[in-house]
Amino acid sequence: MHREEQIKRICAEVLERIRPPAEERRRVEAVIERIIAQLAEQAQVLGIEAKAISVGSTARNTWVRGEADIDIFLMFPVELTEDAFKAQGLALAKSIAHRYEERYAAHPYIHTYVLDAETGTEYEADLVPCFAVADPAALKSAVDRTPFHNRYVQGRIAGREDDVLLLKQFLKVLGIYGSELRRRGFAGYLCELLILHYYSFVELLKNAAQWQYGDRIDLEGRGTYKGEGHDPLIVIDPVDPKRNVAAAVSEYSFSRFIDAAREFLAEPGTDFFELHKDEPMSAAEFTESMRERGTELVLVVFETPDVVEDILFPQLRKAETSVNKVIVRHGFQVYRSDVYAEEGNAFLLFELLVWELPRIKKHIGPPVTSAYHAAKFKEQYRPSHRIFIEDGRYVVEVARRHTDAVSLLKSELRSCSLGKQVRESIAKGYEVLRTEEINVTEGLGSFFREYFRGI
Amino acid sequence: MHREEQIKRICAEVLERIRPPAEERRRVEAVIERIIAQLAEQAQVLGIEAKAISVGSTARNTWVRGEADIDIFLMFPVELTEDAFKAQGLALAKSIAHRYEERYAAHPYIHTYVLDAETGTEYEADLVPCFAVADPAALKSAVDRTPFHNRYVQGRIAGREDDVLLLKQFLKVLGIYGSELRRRGFAGYLCELLILHYYSFVELLKNAAQWQYGDRIDLEGRGTYKGEGHDPLIVIDPVDPKRNVAAAVSEYSFSRFIDAAREFLAEPGTDFFELHKDEPMSAAEFTESMRERGTELVLVVFETPDVVEDILFPQLRKAETSVNKVIVRHGFQVYRSDVYAEEGNAFLLFELLVWELPRIKKHIGPPVTSAYHAAKFKEQYRPSHRIFIEDGRYVVEVARRHTDAVSLLKSELRSCSLGKQVRESIAKGYEVLRTEEINVTEGLGSFFREYFRGI
Numbered sequence: 001m002h003r004e005e006q007i008k009r010i011c012a013e014v015l016e017r018i019r020p021p022a023e024e025r026r027r028v029e030a031v032i033e034r035i036i037a038q039l040a041e042q043a044q045v046l047g048i049e050a051k052a053i054s055v056g057s058t059a060r061n062t063w064v065r066g067e068a069d070i071d072i073f074l075m076f077p078v079e080l081t082e083d084a085f086k087a088q089g090l091a092l093a094k095s096i097a098h099r100y101e102e103r104y105a106a107h108p109y110i111h112t113y114v115l116d117a118e119t120g121t122e123y124e125a126d127l128v129p130c131f132a133v134a135d136p137a138a139l140k141s142a143v144d145r146t147p148f149h150n151r152y153v154q155g156r157i158a159g160r161e162d163d164v165l166l167l168k169q170f171l172k173v174l175g176i177y178g179s180e181l182r183r184r185g186f187a188g189y190l191c192e193l194l195i196l197h198y199y200s201f202v203e204l205l206k207n208a209a210q211w212q213y214g215d216r217i218d219l220e221g222r223g224t225y226k227g228e229g230h231d232p233l234i235v236i237d238p239v240d241p242k243r244n245v246a247a248a249v250s251e252y253s254f255s256r257f258i259d260a261a262r263e264f265l266a267e268p269g270t271d272f273f274e275l276h277k278d279e280p281m282s283a284a285e286f287t288e289s290m291r292e293r294g295t296e297l298v299l300v301v302f303e304t305p306d307v308v309e310d311i312l313f314p315q316l317r318k319a320e321t322s323v324n325k326v327i328v329r330h331g332f333q334v335y336r337s338d339v340y341a342e343e344g345n346a347f348l349l350f351e352l353l354v355w356e357l358p359r360i361k362k363h364i365g366p367p368v369t370s371a372y373h374a375a376k377f378k379e380q381y382r383p384s385h386r387i388f389i390e391d392g393r394y395v396v397e398v399a400r401r402h403t404d405a406v407s408l409l410k411s412e413l414r415s416c417s418l419g420k421q422v423r424e425s426i427a428k429g430y431e432v433l434r435t436e437e438i439n440v441t442e443g444l445g446s447f448f449r450e451y452f453r454g455i
Numbered sequence: 456m457h458r459e460e461q462i463k464r465i466c467a468e469v470l471e472r473i474r475p476p477a478e479e480r481r482r483v484e485a486v487i488e489r490i491i492a493q494l495a496e497q498a499q500v501l502g503i504e505a506k507a508i509s510v511g512s513t514a515r516n517t518w519v520r521g522e523a524d525i526d527i528f529l530m531f532p533v534e535l536t537e538d539a540f541k542a543q544g545l546a547l548a549k550s551i552a553h554r555y556e557e558r559y560a561a562h563p564y565i566h567t568y569v570l571d572a573e574t575g576t577e578y579e580a581d582l583v584p585c586f587a588v589a590d591p592a593a594l595k596s597a598v599d600r601t602p603f604h605n606r607y608v609q610g611r612i613a614g615r616e617d618d619v620l621l622l623k624q625f626l627k628v629l630g631i632y633g634s635e636l637r638r639r640g641f642a643g644y645l646c647e648l649l650i651l652h653y654y655s656f657v658e659l660l661k662n663a664a665q666w667q668y669g670d671r672i673d674l675e676g677r678g679t680y681k682g683e684g685h686d687p688l689i690v691i692d693p694v695d696p697k698r699n700v701a702a703a704v705s706e707y708s709f710s711r712f713i714d715a716a717r718e719f720l721a722e723p724g725t726d727f728f729e730l731h732k733d734e735p736m737s738a739a740e741f742t743e744s745m746r747e748r749g750t751e752l753v754l755v756v757f758e759t760p761d762v763v764e765d766i767l768f769p770q771l772r773k774a775e776t777s778v779n780k781v782i783v784r785h786g787f788q789v790y791r792s793d794v795y796a797e798e799g800n801a802f803l804l805f806e807l808l809v810w811e812l813p814r815i816k817k818h819i820g821p822p823v824t825s826a827y828h829a830a831k832f833k834e835q836y837r838p839s840h841r842i843f844i845e846d847g848r849y850v851v852e853v854a855r856r857h858t859d860a861v862s863l864l865k866s867e868l869r870s871c872s873l874g875k876q877v878r879e880s881i882a883k884g885y886e887v888l889r890t891e892e893i894n895v896t897e898g899l900g901s902f903f904r905e906y907f908r909g910i
Contacts, residue, residue, distance in 0.1 A: 295815065
């Protein structure tokens with residue numbers, strides 16, 4: 001069979017599975033209409049001036065079957081004060097919610113659960129207050145752009161929704177869908193823009209297989225974004241030309257997508273669209289893996305901070321980077337590292353090549369030729385230390401404070417540069433475990449399975 | 456007492472001890488005269504056209520009491536072929552020697568022992584053939600410069616011999632006298648030039664205390680030497696202005712001298728001129744030191760090659776550098792290293808911070824964006840390895856060949872870049888010992904004493 005034909009057949013087969021059936025669409029639309037009507041009614045009752053609109057994948061018919069997450073934006077007049085905006089936004093959202101959680105992103109918003117009595121299905125919905133700005137150039141809050149994104153995509157995506165679904169499912173299986181995940185991946189809006197630009201899922205893959213760092217996609221040809229050299233991929237926001245929609249795409253996600261695009265085109269198959277949930281690694285498998293590797297794991301465990309994932313994961317990654325630096329600065333060697341979070345606990349994992357060091361270390365002093373600093377240095381160290389000359393500098397041997405990476409992290413973790421919520425959680429307490437102390441439970445077992453597996 | 460007065464008194468006191476008494480000078484001169492007369496006589500007998508001259512410290516009255524080493528140069532016509540030169544040079548030198556060794560520097564020469572029957576003293580003498588070139592710019596061999604050096608210093612040093620003696624003794628105590636030593640130090644001719652330039656020992660120290668990298672001393676103001684940026688100190692050869700007499704001075708010797716100059720000027724004392732022979736380190740002290748340090752020593756032992764020290768030590772240092780690189784390239788960490796040689800054995804010492812590593816290591820592949828190389832890499836590794844993506848590149852985990860630095864050196868030492876004679880000696884066999892296998896004998900004990908002591 002011709003390769004193009006084969007791919008077409010595979011996509012059709014996958015779409016049969018992931019495209020929401022007409023009944024699901026009808027029900028989702030009905031639920032959204034009901035929420036918007038309730039919000040309008042409550043706004044009047046409460047005397048709040050706000051307009052609710054449906055945004056996101058459920059507003060654009062680009063959600064994957066059975067995964068409809070409803071996004072409703074509550075648009076407030078720009079004249080409102082920040083305090084009034086927050087208060088009215090939450091009050092209005094809560095007024096129609098029976099069971100909900102207050103969540104925090106740029107602003108607080110309400111995550112609620114809506115029962116469709118007719119089918120017995122429960123939908124999750126985010127009710128997000130924003131300012132109804134006249135132009136995306138005049139944002140008052142980061143979420144104010146969303147209604148513009150919605151309008152842009154709604155007007156153009158008709159007829160290509162299937163390609164968006166294929167892309168989302170493909171990315172989900174790779175673990176790089178959504179900017180909120182552990183790997184900073186491709187957000188829904190970005191998926192839609194990529195399909196709008198490349199026309200179809202298959203054309204996108206063919207192009208992505210050849211992507212280079214800094215490739216620039218500019219649908220409206222008006223981009224003024226200046227961040228070149230930082231982001232692997234640049235996709236100019238059509239509604240805000242100085243912004244890169246792909247700024248959150250990590251180097252990993254960028255590379256992973258390129259690799260998978262090539263793999264799929266070379267050997268297409270429906271398995272690229274099937275989430276295979278591996279068995280969590282067992283304690284015995286874990287022990288055997290570590291025996292073979294010979295490395296030492298150091299696992300930092302603390303309570304998962306109560307923030308949304310797209311705040312949590314950037315903070316965990318930041319912590320990973322700064323702890324990495326501290327480990328290296330103290331002379332140990334990191335082989336790999338990663339982060340993980342589940343309901344209760346968040347984890348920073350460091351796999352070390354060198355985790356124990358001798359007691360002595362060098363303290364490098366001034367060049368011998370610097371008479372002034374030389375005198376100071378000798379005055380300070382001569383009474384208690386042996387002084388050497390190495391590479392033209394004075395050197396003394398001093399005691400290493402931490403001869404073991406675990407003791408280092410136990411005492412220095414709080415002095416690392418950490419994001420606000422992670423810092424607060426660590427301040428409440430944390431544990432540092434070494435390989436033999438790690439208890440491979442359900443969640444950690446899945447994490448380690450993936451950690452050891454590779455692509 | 457005024458500091459200047461104190462220094463003067465100390466120098467006078469030291470000179471009483473190190474200046475050769477009149478009787479010693481007379482005897483040395485008599486022995487030299489006799490050797491030269493014998494050489495002239497034998498040249499005639501053998502029909503060899505050559506003229507013997509006295510050079511070096513014994514020709515310039517700049518030897519330290521009891522340490523007269525006689526240097527006689529046999530000057531041959533420049534027209535002589537290389538083969539005839541070598542053959543006649545050795546024949547003439549051997550003709551007057553009763554007990555001698557053939558040694559090798561640029562050319563072979565004769566090291567012999569001459570008994571002064573009158574006092575019963577045995578002197579060592581080098582009989583070195585050279586070409587009697589008309590100009591140092593027209594050298595045929597590296598030693599041809601020596602007669603010009605001799606003439607230059609002889610004509611100028613009169614009255615300042617004492618300062619040369621103080622300098623030589625000062626450097627000897629620091630372990631940085633002579634280019635032939637373990638630390639590449641200050642040769643006799645360089646000492647004389649430094650005194651000629653700075654006028655006296657004390658003036659030299661005052662200036663050296665302020666030396667900076669690349670300081671340039673040019674007695675005749677005709678220097679064309681272009682090696683700036685490489686040598687810590689530049690002293691233009693007055694008889695060959697494109698040459699740096701101090702090229703052999705290592706960064707260590709340069710720094711050590713600056714440091715000691717400051718120390719002496721700040722707290723002058725006769726102890727700066729007294730060789731204190733420390734007790735060799737005992738096995739118990741060695742064990743205790745290593746327990747405290749926590750590092751691991753790796754000692755490479757092989758038979759000392761049969762070459763003069765100023766060929767041997769540069770080769771040992773070269774071996775040290777290239778073995779260091781190999782150790783680091785394999786992921787281990789060197790804390791310090793050094794070399795040592797005694798009659799029978801030569802040693803390369805590496806003190807390691809990291810000497811054992813886990814079995815796995817990363818093998819870094821091409822960037823994911825390089826489609827061609829990516830395909831090659833995956834084709835090669837996918838059948839047998841797990842592939843990861845890290846920093847935008849493919850990575851596989853492979854087995855580390857050497858998980859221990861001792862096993863590394865046991866198998867890789869011969870593939871290091873080594874000088875000719877060291878390479879030949881190592882090819883005959885070598886041992887690699889770790890801390891607990893090192894047997895601290897007499898010579899090694901002194902070496903380790905110094906190694907652990909610092910300045």
